[in-house]
């Protein structure tokens with residue numbers, strides 16, 4: 001599929017979104033900042049990526065996800081846990097960087113701070129009913145089937 005992109009910062013153009021290998025699902029998002037940002041434990045910064053995309057087709061959306069290494073090794077995850085980019089959004093893609101660790105972390109200009117995937121969206125119709133057809137699970141959830 002074709003996605004329109006605008007480079008809001010000339011540096012962003014040097015890192016055109018691409019998939020690392022043919023099997024990669026995510027496109028890296030980089031911190032388009034002029035100087036390092038020191039993120040203290042528990043702090044959250046909204047960081048611009050220097051790009052905007054316009055998906056146009058409501059049957060698609062983009063998800064902003066953490067990078068596993070940053071999250072696991074440094075506790076840098078997303079303040080919103082997952083970012084949802086609407087198909088009609090045209091503004092700069094921003095990443096909410098949350099330091100959930102107990103160590104200070106410094107984001108350097110152009111660092112890869114998150115990744116983005118584009119996913120299909122189903123616009124379901126919601127049909128009101130009085131009763132659902134019975135299932136084995138029924139209303140059980142949140143650990144009702146036990147641990148492990």
Ligand SMILES: O=c1ccn([C@H]2C[C@H](O)[C@@H](COP(=O)(O)OP(=O)(O)OP(=O)(O)O)O2)c(=O)[nH]1
Nearest residue numbers: 064080082083084085086089092093094095096
């Ligand atoms: O990590 C994110 C999440 C969202 N957005 C942009 C794209 C998205 O389409 C828009 C609105 O996001 P969302 O609907 O999640 O925000 P909201 O808090 O519900 O605010 P709004 O009232 O603007 O919808 O913000 C980002 O750039 N990065």
